[in-house]
Amino acid sequence: MRYFLAHPTLSRTQIFAVSIDSTVGIPDELELVTTVGTDHLDLVPDLVSRLNQFIQEKAQPDDDFAVRAELTHPDLGMFPKAVSDSIRRYLETRCNTPFYGEWSWRGPIHSVPDYVDQLHRPRDIDELYEFMRGPNSGEVELPVRLENAIESTWRGGKYWELDGRTATPDIAYDEPRPGRWPHVEGLKPEIVWTSWKIGELDDKSELVESNLRDGVQLATKAHDAGKYVRIHPVTVWVQDAERDEHGYSTGGHGQGGWVVEVFNAPIPDYTDLDEEE
Numbered sequence: 001m002r003y004f005l006a007h008p009t010l011s012r013t014q015i016f017a018v019s020i021d022s023t024v025g026i027p028d029e030l031e032l033v034t035t036v037g038t039d040h041l042d043l044v045p046d047l048v049s050r051l052n053q054f055i056q057e058k059a060q061p062d063d064d065f066a067v068r069a070e071l072t073h074p075d076l077g078m079f080p081k082a083v084s085d086s087i088r089r090y091l092e093t094r095c096n097t098p099f100y101g102e103w104s105w106r107g108p109i110h111s112v113p114d115y116v117d118q119l120h121r122p123r124d125i126d127e128l129y130e131f132m133r134g135p136n137s138g139e140v141e142l143p144v145r146l147e148n149a150i151e152s153t154w155r156g157g158k159y160w161e162l163d164g165r166t167a168t169p170d171i172a173y174d175e176p177r178p179g180r181w182p183h184v185e186g187l188k189p190e191i192v193w194t195s196w197k198i199g200e201l202d203d204k205s206e207l208v209e210s211n212l213r214d215g216v217q218l219a220t221k222a223h224d225a226g227k228y229v230r231i232h233p234v235t236v237w238v239q240d241a242e243r244d245e246h247g248y249s250t251g252g253h254g255q256g257g258w259v260v261e262v263f264n265a266p267i268p269d270y271t272d273l274d275e276e277e
Helices: 038-058 065-070 081-094 125-132 212-224 271-276
Strands: 002-008 012-021 026-037 144-150 158-164 170-172 189-194 196-201 207-209 227-239 252-266
Touching: 002 038, 012 038, 012 081, 026 038, 026 081, 038 081, 125 212, 189 196, 189 212, 212 227, 212 252
Parallel strands: 170 227
Antiparallel strands: 002 012, 012 026, 144 158, 144 227, 189 252, 196 207, 227 252
16 A cells, blocks of 8 residues: 655655555655656645545455546646656556555554453444444544454454554445455445445435434344354545546535445354464
8 A cells, every 4th residue: 555745855756655564554664756846846735635535446346447547646746847757657666556445534444452451352243333323422533444264263253353554444424335345355235234335325415314223223134144254344435526627525424324244155253263372
């Protein structure tokens, strides 16, 4: 996963690409993309923003390859040829499509492994409901993804594995494919539940919410039946209709939501792996 940043001085600005290990959030590579001279320094903040937006827009669900192919590079016509050529070359050769769900409007998202060690794993339907009531309710302060797993030493063998994250990925309220957690290769969910009614707004342009209990019951029933389940938080956005000169919305508002995915596959069993370790 990569993102761009600028390092300004009085006479020039260097644009770097930072590569991050999204599982632990540690930068592992810093590359100089190009250097912008004095005459164009005022254009750099918008350029960096557009570059990161381009990367974010490429991070689409798995079956959106056609959409990704149609995306064009940010407009570089106002920059010297050497600068624009360097940026285009870097985008074409180094910016592989990132996993969707690893970006938010704040920037890259990564896991926080130590955080979940402080949390209590939900053990029944009521505890799962309390866990999901809100990302800032109770003991949960950071967004947390959940997926079920099997391990022989855990009570009953089945449990909810937690993955703390630095932020929640963004999604439009009318997005027909709301999941923002990369699927296991070759595995698609048979049921997808969302905490909002996809594509529906009330008379105040607010989300129409689903009953959280329905999502919790769906996840628990599938979990008890031995099916693979994943639950992850997202930020659901309603964008204003007004657009700027680049075609982007001039504003909007976001609200926390949940996505529950049920797969027609057994719960992953990590018993043998743990015994080998």
